[in-house]
Amino acid sequence: MIDIDNVTKQFGEGAAAVQALRRVSLTIPEASFFTLLGPSGCGKTTLLRLIAGFELPTGGDIRLDGQSIGHLPPHHRPVNTVFQSYALFPHMTVARNIGFGLEMQGRKPSDVAATVNKMLTLVRMEEYAARRVDQLSGGQQQRVALARALAPHPKVLLLDEPLSALDLKLRKQMQGELKRLQAETGITFVFVTHDQGEALAMSDQIAVMSAGEVQQVGSPEAIYTRPRSAFVADFIGDTNIVPATLLRYEGGRAVIRFAQGPELCANAASDALAAGPVQVALRPETITLTDAADPAALMCGTVAESTYQGAATQLTVRLETGPEIRVEVTDPPSPGARVGIACDAAMLQVLAD
Amino acid sequence: MAAPGDIPQAGPALQRAQRDRARRRKRMRWGLLAPALVVIGIFGLAPLSIALVYSFLEPGTYGGVTWAFSPEAYVQFLFQRDIFDDTLGFNGAYLRIFGRSFGLALITMVGTLVLGFPVAYFIAARPEQQRNLWLFAVTLPFWTNLLIRTYSMMLIVRDEGFLNGALIWAGVINRPLSIIYTDGAVLLGLVYSYLPFMILPIYASLEKFDFRLLEAAHDLYASRVQMMRHVALPLTRPGIVAGCALVLIPALGAYITPELLGGGKKLMIGNMIALQFGSGRNWPFGSAAALILMSIVLIALLVSLRSGAKPEARHG
Ligand SMILES: Nc1ncnc2c1ncn2[C@@H]1O[C@H](COP(=O)(O)OP(=O)(O)OP(=O)(O)O)[C@@H](O)[C@H]1O
Ligand SMILES: [Mg+2]
Numbered sequence: 001m002i003d004i005d006n007v008t009k010q011f012g013e014g015a016a017a018v019q020a021l022r023r024v025s026l027t028i029p030e031a032s033f034f035t036l037l038g039p040s041g042c043g044k045t046t047l048l049r050l051i052a053g054f055e056l057p058t059g060g061d062i063r064l065d066g067q068s069i070g071h072l073p074p075h076h077r078p079v080n081t082v083f084q085s086y087a088l089f090p091h092m093t094v095a096r097n098i099g100f101g102l103e104m105q106g107r108k109p110s111d112v113a114a115t116v117n118k119m120l121t122l123v124r125m126e127e128y129a130a131r132r133v134d135q136l137s138g139g140q141q142q143r144v145a146l147a148r149a150l151a152p153h154p155k156v157l158l159l160d161e162p163l164s165a166l167d168l169k170l171r172k173q174m175q176g177e178l179k180r181l182q183a184e185t186g187i188t189f190v191f192v193t194h195d196q197g198e199a200l201a202m203s204d205q206i207a208v209m210s211a212g213e214v215q216q217v218g219s220p221e222a223i224y225t226r227p228r229s230a231f232v233a234d235f236i237g238d239t240n241i242v243p244a245t246l247l248r249y250e251g252g253r254a255v256i257r258f259a260q261g262p263e264l265c266a267n268a269a270s271d272a273l274a275a276g277p278v279q280v281a282l283r284p285e286t287i288t289l290t291d292a293a294d295p296a297a298l299m300c301g302t303v304a305e306s307t308y309q310g311a312a313t314q315l316t317v318r319l320e321t322g323p324e325i326r327v328e329v330t331d332p333p334s335p336g337a338r339v340g341i342a343c344d345a346a347m348l349q350v351l352a353d
Numbered sequence: 354m355a356a357p358g359d360i361p362q363a364g365p366a367l368q369r370a371q372r373d374r375a376r377r378r379k380r381m382r383w384g385l386l387a388p389a390l391v392v393i394g395i396f397g398l399a400p401l402s403i404a405l406v407y408s409f410l411e412p413g414t415y416g417g418v419t420w421a422f423s424p425e426a427y428v429q430f431l432f433q434r435d436i437f438d439d440t441l442g443f444n445g446a447y448l449r450i451f452g453r454s455f456g457l458a459l460i461t462m463v464g465t466l467v468l469g470f471p472v473a474y475f476i477a478a479r480p481e482q483q484r485n486l487w488l489f490a491v492t493l494p495f496w497t498n499l500l501i502r503t504y505s506m507m508l509i510v511r512d513e514g515f516l517n518g519a520l521i522w523a524g525v526i527n528r529p530l531s532i533i534y535t536d537g538a539v540l541l542g543l544v545y546s547y548l549p550f551m552i553l554p555i556y557a558s559l560e561k562f563d564f565r566l567l568e569a570a571h572d573l574y575a576s577r578v579q580m581m582r583h584v585a586l587p588l589t590r591p592g593i594v595a596g597c598a599l600v601l602i603p604a605l606g607a608y609i610t611p612e613l614l615g616g617g618k619k620l621m622i623g624n625m626i627a628l629q630f631g632s633g634r635n636w637p638f639g640s641a642a643a644l645i646l647m648s649i650v651l652i653a654l655l656v657s658l659r660s661g662a663k664p665e666a667r668h669g
Contacts, residue, residue: 081569152573
């Protein structure tokens with residue numbers, strides 16, 4: 001288990017100072033697949049480098065299984081990294097690359113050889129043991145980098161956008177492979193990506209970051225269906241953010257009303273919002289279209305645009321109150337038609353900010 | 354459908370065109386090579402051939418050569434002819450000079466490597482905009498003549514020089530150290546003059562070096578020393594080999610530095626060869642010594658290049 005406790009990281013001094021991380025606190029559970037997700041520059045790599053020991057925190061502490069490791073140099077931490085650029089040693093064979101960590105730990109040559117063979121099997125690279133790494137394809141280098149980092153059996157494996165250099169097909173295949181390796185080895189994986197699809201598909205838990213802060217931590221489902229803020233809702237998947245009025249709380253749920261239609265009991269990201277205008281997240285695929293005069297319709301508008309996408313059709317509906325929202329349906333009405341928007345109240349999420 | 358092995362033949366016109374083109378290409382290749390070949394011939398092969406021919410002739414009385422074949426120069430390198438009965442006795446004097454020169458040159462090489470590698474590493478680790486400035490600083494001495502730099506070195510190390518002055522002033526010593534005209538002074542001068550030749554090629558390979566590899570090694574439990582030994586050194590080996598060759602070879606033939614800082618008391622190969630063409634009036638022997646030196650260097654270079662070409666030599 002990794003405890004990131006109030007960690008702050010500042011680069012530079014004075015006017016040129018950059019606050020890369022601001023009071024980040026996270027608990028990464030043992031043997032889980034944990035993903036750091038966020039837009040470019042939000043501090044994902046910085047947090048990973050702090051865990052690896054390439055950088056020291058400006059404030060706060062990092063603990064591994066209760067022991068403080070924030071101040072240790074990288075070679076004294078039971079943590080290994082898969083680098084985005086792979087950083088394989090070009091003067092060594094595949095086997096020696098994989099065995100490097102074990103050799104540096106001073107293991108017996110026979111141990112090293114045995115573990116290297118096991119790792120080669122694990123990443124399905126048995127035939128390539130004697131190859132030079134510059135004679136491998138991108139996907140193969142990726143596997144070697146993985147095997148090299150896994151060989152010393154670290155407590156934590158850090159992966160900084162390891163799939164970003166691969167093409168789509170290989171990427172999908174490696175996603176499955178990574179999941180399998182994590183389950184087989186039982187090592188905690190901390191995975192960095194800015195691809196929300198990848199994060200949803202692979203993670204046990206996701207931490208969404210923005211501008212050096214953690215916005216929300218939770219399971220992929222929780223993050224997707226119960227985003228806390230407009231930022232998270234917008235960053236994960238396609239979403240509509242629609243204004244509504246908060247009337248009161250009832251049994252932990254928020255009672256809201258849209259421009260028209262009945263009062264609804266929606267999920268709320270916070271139970272301490274003041275009654276009045278709020279923002280509600282509404283996923284395009286949870287919306288159903290009805291007649292504009294239907295009493296169940298929460299709002300109504302006209303179809304402005306229709307884009308055929310194969311399995312579904314995406315519509316843009318201009319609401320009578322002004323904003324546009326996106327809707328995904330299988331039997332689209334023609335553009336210009338007046339429609340009512342309906343939605344299961346359980347799919348609505350009142351955002352905290 | 355064509356039977357297997359039935360390759361369609363080119364028509365006669367096409368064959369003629371192909372032959373013409375091949376001939377033209379060959380002519381062009383030699384035409385382009387010619388200037389380089391002429392330069393190599395005039396400035397490289399011709400002097401060497403002259404030296405080779407002279408080394409097998411007899412010395413003229415007032416310098417120059419007499420046109421009579423004699424292997425005497427090579428014999429003289431190892432043996433001494435008895436004045437009375439003309440028998441040959443072993444003479445190690447010249448071998449000793451060679452040995453001394455090699456020793457000094459090797460120490461110079463190691464010295465420049467030990468000093469030069471960290472400097473090159475330092476420069477390569479600077480931000481890109483700063484590197485050229487540092488490189489300029491390294492090459493700055495080249496703007497001054499070697500002779501002048503060597504005289505300045507004499508000013509620094511002589512008995513009443515800056516170094517002794519400073520040490521006496523600081524109270525470290527009370528009598529001047531006699532540094533000048535010793536092997537130490539020669540070494541100091543050689544290391545000083547050849548240091549840039551070590552720094553520049555090592556810098557060139559460090560500049561291409563991916564410093565992220567060091568991070569990867571550090572992450573994989575390598576200490577700082579192990580990072581250098583297992584990653585930085587093997588990957589910059591071509592630069593190190595080049596630097597060593599660029600220092601060792603000219604250091605072996607160094608003339609000015611041992612002459613001035615060594616006071617010409619103990620000869621190095623360069624001075625010995627110069628002597629043969631000067632007051633020694635033995636041109637054949639000078640030529641022979643130069644050729645022997647060249648052969649030794651050439652063999653050493655081939656061996657080092659061969660070992661440098663195999664980065665994964667000992668690891669299985
Ligand atoms: N060595 C450094 N010196 C100064 N600023 C830095 C340094 N490293 C990172 N930063 C800054 O810290 C912030 C976070 O950077 P970081 O590399 O952690 O982002 P990231 O989330 O990994 O982004 P990306 O998805 O583009 O890789 C950025 O504003 C970056 O400019
Ligand atoms: Mg990054």
